[in-house]
Amino acid sequence: SSELTQDPAVSVALGQTVRITCQGDSLRTYYASWYQQKPGQAPVLVIYGRNNRPSGIPDRFSGSSSGNTASLTITGAQAEDEADYYCNSRDFSANHGFGGGTKLTVL
Amino acid sequence: QITLRESGPTLVKPTQTLTLTCTFSGFSLSTSGVGVGWIRQPPGKALEWLAVIYWDDDERCSPSLKNRLTITKDTSKNQVVLAMTNMDPVDTATYYCAHNTYYLGNNHFDYWGQGTLVTVSS
Numbered sequence: 001s002s003e004l005t006q007d008p009a010v011s012v013a014l015g016q017t018v019r020i021t022c023q024g025d026s027l028r029t030y031y032a033s034w035y036q037q038k039p040g041q042a043p044v045l046v047i048y049g050r051n052n053r054p055s056g057i058p059d060r061f062s063g064s065s066s067g068n069t070a071s072l073t074i075t076g077a078q079a080e081d082e083a084d085y086y087c088n089s090r091d092f093s094a095n096h097g098f099g100g101g102t103k104l105t106v107l
Numbered sequence: 108q109i110t111l112r113e114s115g116p117t118l119v120k121p122t123q124t125l126t127l128t129c130t131f132s133g134f135s136l137s138t139s140g141v142g143v144g145w146i147r148q149p150p151g152k153a154l155e156w157l158a159v160i161y162w163d164d165d166e167r168c169s170p171s172l173k174n175r176l177t178i179t180k181d182t183s184k185n186q187v188v189l190a191m192t193n194m195d196p197v198d199t200a201t202y203y204c205a206h207n208t209y210y211l212g213n214n215h216f217d218y219w220g221q222g223t224l225v226t227v228s229s
Contacts, residue, residue, distance in 0.1 A: 033215035035154075042203060042222050043146075043154065048215035086154050090214060095167050096144070096156040 004032075004087055006099035012077045013107050020072045020102045022087030032070035032087045034063060037101075043086065047072055074104075082106045109133035111143075111204050111220035118226050119194050125225060129187040129204030136182050138162055142207035143187040144216060145178065147200040155200075159207055159214075160187060196227045 004024040012018035022032050031050060035043035045054050047063035060075045070089070074081055087099040115127035129143055136143060144159035158178040160166040168176040177190040187204060201224045205216035 031213045035216070037154075042219040043216075044219070045215060045217045048208075048217070049210075049213060054217060088154075088156070088216065093167075093170075094165075095170060096159060096214075098146070098154040098156055101153045 003091075004089060004097050004099035006085075006087060006102045008100065009103045009105070011105040011107055012074070014079060015076055017073065017075045018077055018104065020074075020085050020104065022070045022072075022089075022099045023068055024089065024097075024099075025068055026089050026091040026097075027065060027068050027070050029092070030089050031065065032063070032089045034061075034070075034072045035086045035088065036081075037084045037086065038082075046085075077104075077106050079106050109206055109218040111206060111218060113202060113204050113220045113223040115202075115223060115225070117224060118228065120229050121195055121227060123194050125189075125191045125194050125198070127189045127191075127202055127204075127223065127225075129189070129220065131185050131187070131204075131206065134206060136160075136162055136180050136185070136187070140209045142209055142214065143180070144205050144207050145187075145189045146203045146205060146216070147198075148203070148222075149197075149200040152200075157191075157202075158189060161207075161209060194227045198225070199227045200225060 034047040037043040051063045111131045142161040145157040158168040160178045175192045201222040203222045206218040
């Protein structure tokens with residue numbers, strides 16, 4: 001399955017901007033999707049494709065990609081954004097994979 | 108409105124086969140570009156993709172679990188079934204099913220079930 005690498009933890013001051021990254025060879029060809037998961041809840045899709053947000057996701061969430069790295073940026077982080085974030089993508093065999101997750105702390 | 112719900116045993120014994128059913132509504136698995144996948148999460152750990160099946164009957168399973176997994180669909184019942192053989196305590200996890208949208212060679216899981224906790228213990 002797709003091998004994706006994320007930093008285990010990131011912190012951001014309230015109202016500041018934070019970038020969460022995901023690295024993997026498959027990202028040179030395929031887009032990553034990003035999921036937010038809060039304790040005891042199912043994951044929620046926040047970014048997919050080039051930079052698309054599902055209905056209901058605030059526009060402070062955005063996505064980008066360069067080379068083998070995909071990024072999720074939160075511009076003006078809020079307390080409710082504190083959560084685990086996972087990237088996902090397919091590989092060249094059409095298998096999927098998730099990154100190891102990044103725990104975001106909002107200070 | 109798309110919804111998915113996982114069902115199956117909450118407790119299985121080591122070496123047994125786990126069978127989970129995902130019952131969904133609000134979409135058809137015969138519609139082009141649609142799939143249903145299974146993802147699990149051991150307590151306190153990361154998400155792990157298990158398998159996905161698509162509208163055109165294409166299916167993919169995690170290479171690391173391929174010998175233990177079977178995914179099937181029943182379009183008329185709006186159900187997808189995942190079977191995992193030879194269960195072990197390390198397979199204890201919350202198992203999620205999710206709607207997958209496939210387009211232009213990319214896909215994402217845009218709707219998720221609430222998940223079901225499966226414990227493997229004798």
